[in-house]
Amino acid sequence: MGRRGHRRRRARPDQPPRRHRVQAAAAAQRRSRQALDDLPRKGRHRRGRTRRGRHRPRRAGHPRPDRRRPLPLRRPRPLARARRGERAAPHRGGRGLKPTAPLREAHAHIAPYGRSMSMLDLSRCSSIGELLDALERHASSLEGDAWALGHGLRVEGLSERRWPTQQEMLGASGGRECVLWLFDHHALVATGAPLRAAGIDKHAADPEGGLVDRDPSGEPTGVVYEKAAKLVWSIVPEPGPEQIRLDIVTALEKFASMGFAEVHDLLSQPDAIDALLDLHETGELDRIGVEVRLFAPIDDVRTILGRFGDRIDRAATAGRLRLAGTKLFADGTLNGRTALMLADYADPIPEHPRGMAVASTRRIYESIRTSEAIGLPLATHAIGDGAVRAVLDAIEELRPQTPGFRIEHAELIDAADIPRFARLGVVCSVQPCHLLTDIEVLRRLLPNRLHRVLPLADLLGAGLQPGRTLLFGSDAPIVRPDPQDSIDAATLRRRPGMPESEAIAPAQAIDEATAWACFARG
Ligand SMILES: [Zn+2]
Structure with a gap:
């Protein structure tokens, strides 16, 4: 593995031209779909489930359980049941100031957050x-033969600062x-x-929009990025409808227990929408007391809209569940060094010194037009x-009339773009909590841009209003x-307990x- 295991070999001199790579990627996707179709049921393993009290490691030659048996459903963990009357009750009020208004989580992924609670949580591993x-x-x-599924791995947080190898994992x-x-993710x-x-x-070849880490012989090491990661995850069978519910x-009860009365779900998939509509129609959302956008x-x-339009309309009338917007990805992530910056990273991916535009300018324009035509904010x-600048440029050019267009994350904003949010009526939806874990990586990757984190x-000074046009969330999970x-x-601007000198843009x-x-x- 290369330094910190981040070596990518996309620009191998022996790689075919991009046109061929696109064709090869399409062929690889076809092959993968075919491979999935060809897999016997045993290859399409059931989703791993922990059944408490049953410790049954698989041994060679041990007869495997009947795979046609339905999935054991995971029970939600017992959580404090927040009743509507308790909604305004403050939770941890920090250093004395207690909120009296109900809270809104402006950026979460509800079903994946619930699902993550049954996966191996690696966030606290330091080696x-x-x-x-x-x-x-x-x-x-x-x-x-369930696969082991984990989340929360933080390579930068491991003392070795590298990924585990396939041999180590096996x-x-x-x-x-x-x-x-x-x-x-x-x-x-x-x-x-x-x-x-x-x-x-x-x-x-690497799938289009994805990167595959390879050893010197070209063999994949197991580490894959962006679309390649999504492709691998697509092989893991999705949970069934009952499990999604x-x-x-589980997720909504957890949000309710933390004082949230409204949760925005920032990439609502059809299966999750179907499940949420069911939960609304059976009164479960009322019981939990959380509104979902x-x-x-x-x-x-x-x-x-074609599949669920009528049910969404009925739910919106009741107010508990509403289609509030559409979602587009314009860049990657800070830790992946794929977030698109105005200046070079100090330690960039060689082929992408400023990160990656996941969406072309044209795609951003088309997405704004599509969303505007439907009457939903993007x-x-x-x-x-x-x-951030690319999105603001597109909004400034097209001037959509639908209120509520949003930029999600905006972890860095150039000074010149600050006043554009309020001027263009763009909502800024940020997750300050990420600063707590990103301090070291920010210092290492963007030492000259820390004042823009x-x-x-600045945003409030330029006219954004807390809870109306400047929103906080977490991006759970x-x-x-x-x-x-x-x-x-x-x-x-730092983790509690850290010296003040460590603060980022105090x-x-x-x-x-x-x-x-x-x-x-609001
Ligand atoms: Zn997100």
Whole structure:
């Protein structure tokens, strides 16, 4: 593995021209679909489930359980049941200031957050050894030939600062196949079978929009980025409808227990929308007491309206569930060094010194037009200041009339773009809590741009209003959705307990009451 295991070999001199790579990628995708279709049921493993009290490691020659048996459903964890009357009750009020208004989580992924609670949580691992120990414990609790699925891996947080190897993972899991997500869900590491099923091997070119880490012989190491990661994850069977409902209930009860009365779901997939509509129609959303705002993928929104339009209209009338917008990705992530910046990273991906535009300018324009034509605002993922500017440029040019167009994340914003938010009526939806974990990576990757990180004071000074046009969220399951984390980050600009000298852009700190107001429902 290269330094920190981040070497990419996309620009291999022996690689075919891009045109051929596109064709090869399409062929690889066809192969992967075919491979999936060809897989016997045993290859299309059931989703790993922990069944408490049953420790049944798989042994060679041990008869496998009947795979046609339906999936054991995971029960939601017991959670404090927040009743509507308790909604306004403050939770942890930080250093004394307690919010009285109901809270809004403006950026979360509800079903994936619920699902993540049943996966191996790697967020607290600080070394490869700890990670492998956790993997071994988790793998031994799985049934049959279920794959070990993990999330929250933070390569930068491991003392070795590298990914686990396939051999290490297979050793720890007792030969069980593994798929472990990087915490930002834009990269993962997988063992051989998931990669092969996704059509990723020595001979296939990287899928379009994705990167495959390879050893010097061209063999994939198991680490894949962006579209290649999504391709591998697509091989993992989706949970069934009943499990999705349980995942959503688990997630929403958790949000309710933290004081949230409204949660925005920033990439609502059709299966999750179907499940949420069911939960609304059966009164479950009323019982939990959380309102949900859906943001449908821009490419799927017309299909979603065609399939669920009537039910969505009925739900919106009742007020508990509403289609509130569409979603587009304009760039990658900070930790993946794929967030699109105006200046070079200090330690860039060689082929992408300023990160990657995941959406072309033309695609941003088309998405704005599509969303405007439907009458919904577009929420665009733009983490780097380059992506933020590209989206603002497009909005300025097209001037959509639908209110509520949003930029999600905006972790860096150039000074010149600050006044454009209020002037163009663009909502800025940020997750200050990410600062708590990104401090080191920000210092390392963007040492000359730290003063532009989460410029909250500038945005408010330029006219954005807390809770109305400046919104706070967490991006759960990327990080936990405890609102206190964002309050700490917005007010301290560092992790609590860190010396003040470690603060990132301390001039951008805002006071605690204003920070809570960014969580308040407008
Ligand atoms: Zn997100």
